[in-house]
Amino acid sequence: MLIEVALKGGLRAWGVVDVSEGYLNQVSRFLWRWLTTTNHKDIGLLYIVTSIYFFLVAGALGMLVRAQLSKPGNTILVGNEYNEAVTMHGLFMLLWFVSPLAFGLANYIVPLQIGARDLAFPRLNALSYWLYLVSGLIALVSFFAPGGTASAGWTLYAPLTSDIYSLGKGLDLVGLAVILFSASVTLGTINFLVTIVKMRAPGMTWARLPMFSWTIVFTVLLMLWAFPTLIAATFLLFLDRNFGTRFYESPLGGSYLWGHLFWFFGHPEVYILLFPALGMIADIVSTFSRRQLFAKHIIVLGLSLGTALSFLVWVHHMFITGIALEIRKIQSFTTAIISVPFEMTVIAMILTLWRGRIWYTTPMLFALGSIFNFIIGGATGVFLSSVPLDIAFRGTYWVVGHFHYIVAGVITFGLMAGLYYWFPKITGRMYNERLGKIHFAIAFTSIHLLYLPWFLLMDMPRRIYDYAPEWATFNLVSTVGALIFGASFLLPLINFTYSLWRGPRASDNPWNAYTLEWLTTSPPPRHNFEGEPMITSDGRVVFIAANGGYSHHVHVEHQTLTPFGIGLGALLFGLGLVYSPTLSTIFNLNVTLLSVVGVIVMVVSLLKWAWNDLLDKFTIPEPKVLEDWPLSGVDKVRSGVWVFLVGDIFLFGTLIGTWLFVRTRSLAWEPGYLSHDITIGLVNTFILFTATYFYLLGYLFIRRGSIAGFMLSMVMALALLVSFLLVKVVEWSHLVSVGYTLATGLQAQLYYTLTGLHGLHVLFGALATAYVIAKALRGGYTREEHKGVVEIGLYLGMVEMIWVFLFPMFYLL
Amino acid sequence: MERFRASLTIYTATWLILVGGAVLEAVFILNRIARWPELFVLGVSGFQASLILLFYMHLRDEPTSVKAMPVVTLLLLIALLASAITSVLACTPYIPG
Numbered sequence: 001m002l003i004e005v006a007l008k009g010g011l012r013a014w015g016v017v018d019v020s021e022g023y024l025n026q027v028s029r030f031l032w033r034w035l036t037t038t039n040h041k042d043i044g045l046l047y048i049v050t051s052i053y054f055f056l057v058a059g060a061l062g063m064l065v066r067a068q069l070s071k072p073g074n075t076i077l078v079g080n081e082y083n084e085a086v087t088m089h090g091l092f093m094l095l096w097f098v099s100p101l102a103f104g105l106a107n108y109i110v111p112l113q114i115g116a117r118d119l120a121f122p123r124l125n126a127l128s129y130w131l132y133l134v135s136g137l138i139a140l141v142s143f144f145a146p147g148g149t150a151s152a153g154w155t156l157y158a159p160l161t162s163d164i165y166s167l168g169k170g171l172d173l174v175g176l177a178v179i180l181f182s183a184s185v186t187l188g189t190i191n192f193l194v195t196i197v198k199m200r201a202p203g204m205t206w207a208r209l210p211m212f213s214w215t216i217v218f219t220v221l222l223m224l225w226a227f228p229t230l231i232a233a234t235f236l237l238f239l240d241r242n243f244g245t246r247f248y249e250s251p252l253g254g255s256y257l258w259g260h261l262f263w264f265f266g267h268p269e270v271y272i273l274l275f276p277a278l279g280m281i282a283d284i285v286s287t288f289s290r291r292q293l294f295a296k297h298i299i300v301l302g303l304s305l306g307t308a309l310s311f312l313v314w315v316h317h318m319f320i321t322g323i324a325l326e327i328r329k330i331q332s333f334t335t336a337i338i339s340v341p342f343e344m345t346v347i348a349m350i351l352t353l354w355r356g357r358i359w360y361t362t363p364m365l366f367a368l369g370s371i372f373n374f375i376i377g378g379a380t381g382v383f384l385s386s387v388p389l390d391i392a393f394r395g396t397y398w399v400v401g402h403f404h405y406i407v408a409g410v411i412t413f414g415l416m417a418g419l420y421y422w423f424p425k426i427t428g429r430m431y432n433e434r435l436g437k438i439h440f441a442i443a444f445t446s447i448h449l450l451y452l453p454w455f456l457l458m459d460m461p462r463r464i465y466d467y468a469p470e471w472a473t474f475n476l477v478s479t480v481g482a483l484i485f486g487a488s489f490l491l492p493l494i495n496f497t498y499s500l501w502r503g504p505r506a507s508d509n510p511w512n513a514y515t516l517e518w519l520t521t522s523p524p525p526r527h528n529f530e531g532e533p534m535i536t537s538d539g540r541v542v543f544i545a546a547n548g549g550y551s552h553h554v555h556v557e558h559q560t561l562t563p564f565g566i567g568l569g570a571l572l573f574g575l576g577l578v579y580s581p582t583l584s585t586i587f588n589l590n591v592t593l594l595s596v597v598g599v600i601v602m603v604v605s606l607l608k609w610a611w612n613d614l615l616d617k618f619t620i621p622e623p624k625v626l627e628d629w630p631l632s633g634v635d636k637v638r639s640g641v642w643v644f645l646v647g648d649i650f651l652f653g654t655l656i657g658t659w660l661f662v663r664t665r666s667l668a669w670e671p672g673y674l675s676h677d678i679t680i681g682l683v684n685t686f687i688l689f690t691a692t693y694f695y696l697l698g699y700l701f702i703r704r705g706s707i708a709g710f711m712l713s714m715v716m717a718l719a720l721l722v723s724f725l726l727v728k729v730v731e732w733s734h735l736v737s738v739g740y741t742l743a744t745g746l747q748a749q750l751y752y753t754l755t756g757l758h759g760l761h762v763l764f765g766a767l768a769t770a771y772v773i774a775k776a777l778r779g780g781y782t783r784e785e786h787k788g789v790v791e792i793g794l795y796l797g798m799v800e801m802i803w804v805f806l807f808p809m810f811y812l813l
Numbered sequence: 814m815e816r817f818r819a820s821l822t823i824y825t826a827t828w829l830i831l832v833g834g835a836v837l838e839a840v841f842i843l844n845r846i847a848r849w850p851e852l853f854v855l856g857v858s859g860f861q862a863s864l865i866l867l868f869y870m871h872l873r874d875e876p877t878s879v880k881a882m883p884v885v886t887l888l889l890l891i892a893l894l895a896s897a898i899t900s901v902l903a904c905t906p907y908i909p910g
Binding site: 197312321630642692697793808 | 817820821824828831835836838839842857861862865869875877878879882883885886889892893894896897898899900902
């Protein structure tokens with residue numbers, strides 16, 4: 001009954017149904033609308049709701065951990081159960097709550113803030129969401145896998161993650177979930193970067209870009225360079241656990257390798273989590289102080305410095321590993337100075353408040369609370385830049401206190417500020433201000449009750465489920481704080497749910513804010529603005545024509561089930577790894593019925609996606625006038641491909657780095673290391689170079705208008721790409737037949753991993769070339785219109801570029 | 814027509830250098846002509862990759878912002894690899910030097 005009421009309420013709220021329709025019809029229409037949507041506001045809402053769900057999961061786990069630690073000798077969670085709860089609390093909070101909630105808001109707000117109709121690639125946006133949801137569900141399901149879920153800590157340190165110390169399939173599911181999540185993030189990176197750089201309304205110069213949108217730019221840049229490393233690292237872990245490789249168990253620095261790869265991602269991840277919240281806080285502080293942000297250009301400069309420096313501080317997470325002293329000195333220095341840009345940001349925000357006419361609304365209170373917590377969280381982190389202090393504090397509650405102040409005190413407070421701030425815009429209703437302020441008061445007091453004692457527990461080791469009696473008082477205080485802090489989040493749930501139905505109507509701009517999203521209705525129409533927004537040189541916004549540029553009504557027809565299909569396939573594949581009858585076993589990996597069905601669903605969905613493209617079903621004309629510096633002259637698809645290529649190059653760079661790392665330690669490979677036939681290597685090099693050459697010839701022919709020359713060249717390119725793969729298959733078969741297998745050693749493992757992944761890229765290149773041929777056969781290319789040919793050529797160039805490194809690595813050295 | 818020929822010449826010359834580079838690389842390594850094989854190979858591969866980027870992927874025609882993307886990527890990779898390898902080469906308590 002309750003579900004029925006909620007569903008009907010939801011149906012009415014979104015206005016998608018006719019009351020006279022049958023109930024089943026209404027439900028199916030409702031489901032169809034949400035499963036097929038590609039609209040940025042819908043996707044944003046899906047992200048927000050899903051991330052709040054994962055927040056509740058992660059929060060519940062955190063509360064269980066605190067309950068266990070409330071007094072010594074408790075037995076609520078002991079041994080591995082405790083480790084599982086701690087591990088998954090961290091992973092859910094960091095991966096499936098914080099960033100997704102920020103990107104849910106970004107999905108909804110950024111296109112509005114920059115005056116765009118949608119994100120650059122709406123289908124990719126939908127795919128990002130479904131992969132995110134599926135990854136979270138797989139991580140959730142891992143709790144029920146035989147042997148339990150991951151228990152190695154959220155950092156998944158090697159060799160704790162090996163199949164010796166982490167039994168069962170739970171960790172495999174978590175690994176798969178992390179890879180899917182990273183794939184989702186990578187797609188989001190491409191989308192947001194291209195959107196903000198290429199689709200700003202006329203007059204929306206970089207100087208006028210609101211801080212929230214600015215911080216999303218920095219965040220996606222960080223994601224672009226950080227997440228490929230996590231994908232590579234987790235991919236190797238997956239191989240270790242399922243295919244018998246030993247990258248992280250090798251005595252030749254296996255655990256070191258994980259440390260470097262993980263933390264090269266892990267430290268920038270802190271800023272990936274932090275930046276969007278800082279952007280929200282900056283916009284909110286400016287709005288409710290009735291002043292422009294103080295020294296905005298300095299803040300932007302500071303954040304760009306922070307972005308660059310964040311990649312040069314990861315070693316401070318490894319100070320106790322006995323890492324080279326020179327490296328420790330350098331990264332101790334970079335860690336100390338990375339605090340400067342953030343201090344500048346905090347000071348600028350405080351100076352914005354100076355002489356401002358401050359309006360203490362709930363979002364403003366949360367923003368101020370966040371700034372206050374930032375001072376505590378930031379200052380306690382500076383201690384950890386010092387090598388001696390870091391060694392002393394490592395593995396204690398001081399470190400845990402520092403990062404919880406940042407993640408909960410700064411970021412979560414910032415996100416709450418953002419939710420309250422944009423709630424009227426998104427829903428068209430005002431929330432209950434009094435309840436909001438009560439929420440702030442409880443959360444702000446209880447967070448210190450929860451986390452401040454941890455600094456006083458600086459001698460208590462983290463990751464233990466029982467402890468000495470002298471730590472009991474502070475732990476009890478902390479647990480009381482946790483219960484109050486956790487319970488306080490029920491208030492916004494009640495507040496938002498109630499206000500969604502009963503809250504007073506919100507005006508278009510209830511806060512008298514300055515940014516563009518407040519100039520449209522609350523909630524905004526599907527096409528965002530009535531007319532094309534343009535910012536004049538004196539900063540006024542004018543709307544130049546109703547439905548100017550391309551009409552967003554076209555977008556409604558862009559509903560598609562393919563992103564959902566790909567996500568569903570991934571979910572079935574993941575679940576199939578554990579919960580399905582096994583058809584056969586490859587190494588330790590079970591090939592099950594459900595996994596096979598999952599792969600089929602994914603392939604069919606991808607084919608449908610390509611078919612839709614072939615029919616030009618999703619072509620969205622780019623608006624004529626835009627602020628697109630510094631990518632003027634590069635269309636959005638090419639821009640997106642360049643962003644993708646950078647990520648992919650980083651992925652291979654990380655794996656090639658792994659080869660270098662291993663090779664540096666082992667001056668001689670295992671006997672028989674030159675078993676690869678150099679002639680075969682050279683032949684394949686020749687084939688790949690020639691394939692790309694023919695592809696480029698095809699490009700020249702189509703520019704000249706010669707369809708016959710174009711087709712001939714493309715067929716040659718395709719034939720050569722397929723030949724490359726066939727030669728590879730023959731070579732692999734031969735090597736396996738002479739006993740050169742994954743069991744041979746690290747060199748063989750690296751060879752199969754890198755050439756296999758490269759071969760997969762060649763396969764995608766061949767499929768893309770086949771797509772070009774199919775489209776040409778349908779008359780899809782002319783001298784004037786041959787979109788897509790260049791982009792696939794760029795991809796093939798990247799595949800060739802990787803090979804010029806792999807060839808000498810495996811055939812010559 | 815002129816543009817077609819110019820582009821064809823560039824593509825063909827690049828292809829010849831790439832193939833020639835791979836053969837040269839093999840000859841130099843197999844006959845132990847290169848004194849520091851790793852550095853030699855890195856140099857040749859780096860040169861080949863630059864040719865592909867500049868002439869096949871037309872990076873030279875892209876705006877500075879696009880040119881900056883692979884450059885920044887390369888710098889970050891160098892930072893990661895240099896730190897990782899230096900830390901392995903240094904004597905540590907966990908890995909016997």
